[in-house]
Amino acid sequence: MNAEERLSLLLRNTEETVTEEDLKALLSKKEKPRAYIGFEPSGLVHLGWALCASKMRDFIDADFELTIFMADWHARINDKLGGDIERIRLCAKYMGDCFAALGVPMDKVNFVLASEIMEKNSYWETVIKVGKVTSLSRIKRAMTIMGRKEDDAELDSSKFLYPLMQAADIFVMDIDVAYAGIDQRRAHMLAREAAEKLGWKVPVAIHTPLIPGLSGMNRMDPISGKMSKSHPDSNILIHDSAEDIQRKMKKAFCPPEAEGNPVLSVCKYIIFGRGGKLVIERPEKFGGNLEFNSYEELEKTYLAQELHPLDLKNGVAKALSDYLAPVREYFEKHPENLEALKESMAKMQ
Numbered sequence: 001m002n003a004e005e006r007l008s009l010l011l012r013n014t015e016e017t018v019t020e021e022d023l024k025a026l027l028s029k030k031e032k033p034r035a036y037i038g039f040e041p042s043g044l045v046h047l048g049w050a051l052c053a054s055k056m057r058d059f060i061d062a063d064f065e066l067t068i069f070m071a072d073w074h075a076r077i078n079d080k081l082g083g084d085i086e087r088i089r090l091c092a093k094y095m096g097d098c099f100a101a102l103g104v105p106m107d108k109v110n111f112v113l114a115s116e117i118m119e120k121n122s123y124w125e126t127v128i129k130v131g132k133v134t135s136l137s138r139i140k141r142a143m144t145i146m147g148r149k150e151d152d153a154e155l156d157s158s159k160f161l162y163p164l165m166q167a168a169d170i171f172v173m174d175i176d177v178a179y180a181g182i183d184q185r186r187a188h189m190l191a192r193e194a195a196e197k198l199g200w201k202v203p204v205a206i207h208t209p210l211i212p213g214l215s216g217m218n219r220m221d222p223i224s225g226k227m228s229k230s231h232p233d234s235n236i237l238i239h240d241s242a243e244d245i246q247r248k249m250k251k252a253f254c255p256p257e258a259e260g261n262p263v264l265s266v267c268k269y270i271i272f273g274r275g276g277k278l279v280i281e282r283p284e285k286f287g288g289n290l291e292f293n294s295y296e297e298l299e300k301t302y303l304a305q306e307l308h309p310l311d312l313k314n315g316v317a318k319a320l321s322d323y324l325a326p327v328r329e330y331f332e333k334h335p336e337n338l339e340a341l342k343e344s345m346a347k348m349q
């Protein structure tokens with residue numbers, strides 16, 4: 001694959017790259033750059049992460065050394081899973097299963113737990129150095145990277161370490177490209193600015209969009225309306241059955257426009273994310289079946305009101321169920337971590 005092909009693979013399905021010039025320069029000078037994405041192990045996985053998994057595959061295909069980072073202590077700070085570090089680590093194992101089930105070749109990635117890198121002597125030194133060049137108000141603004149409000153006065157003080165730790169993770173692992181959903185932008189901008197001030201390597205940041213929750217997203221605050229495990233009614237879990245998907249899709253917000261439309265967003269980034277097609281089954285009297293081979297074709301037809309929202313939803317529910325069939329098969333063969341996590345989570349309530 002030449003540099004141009006690598007670049008277009010890395011840029012597909014993204015919302016922004018900071019900066020494209022830096023990325024081009026990196027590709028021209030490094031054969032196997034280092035990229036990473038981090039997650040808090042914090043519960044059952046939803047469809048938004050399928051977009052992350054798909055992008056991870058792009059990084060691997062573009063010949064990057066990819067690290068999937070399981071932020072166990074970050075999740076502990078963020079009070080996830082009852083703040084129980086053992087439960088959080090169990091969840092990290094289950095997440096490894098999820099990425100494998102979503103088609104990430106796990107033998108080609110580094111799967112790293114935050115506690116492993118935190119044992120290095122340089123970790124806390126790096127946190128402190130980043131802290132020395134970052135203002136407290138900047139840290140407060142970055143609280144949104146942990147799903148918290150900037151002005152929440154009730155936060156315990158460990159949470160102020162979190163953005164510094166997330167930036168330090170990048171430096172300690174010697175990362176060239178930090179990848180995440182756009183809600184993580186403030187962490188990456190903080191890391192870039194700290195690196196500039198400290199004279200360290202400035203990481204490139206690549207961000208994918210957020211799949212909206214099924215009940216729709218507030219344009220003024222897209223982060224809080226994203227599909228998330230915190231909003232079970234408006235998410236699709238990767239474990240959902242065909243019936244669950246159908247039921248949830250039926251209730252989904254589906255306005256006659258593309259922006260903020262969760263059903264079209266699922267089509268764009270999941271169903272057509274790596275090619276693919278969509279078949280809408282319709283009785284002859286309503287125009288018969290439709291087949292789309294690209295998202296653009298689908299969007300055009302839908303916006304021209306030649307496809308009824310209910311028919312679209314039914315077709316998407318069926319396509320999603322097919323998309324997630326390998327995930328169901330994977331967990332039928334490897335149920336251990338999922339079952340152990342569910343059992344452990346049941347003890348929390």
Ligand SMILES: Nc1ncnc2c1ncn2[C@@H]1O[C@H](COP(=O)(O)OP(=O)(O)OP(=O)(O)O)[C@@H](O)[C@H]1O
Nearest residue numbers: 040048147180181182209210211226227228229230
């Ligand atoms: N709806 C989504 N669409 C696309 N990417 C997402 C979505 N939700 C989260 N991500 C990405 O997944 C990674 C982990 O995010 P995060 O831990 O906030 O997920 P979550 O399951 O929605 O968590 P929570 O429910 O606790 O807010 C981040 O890179 C984030 O940008």
Ligand SMILES: N[C@@H](Cc1ccc(O)cc1)C(=O)O
Nearest residue numbers: 038039040071074145166169
């Ligand atoms: N802040 C990320 C998790 C994360 C933590 C540390 C990292 O280095 C990277 C990512 C989230 O909420 O999903």
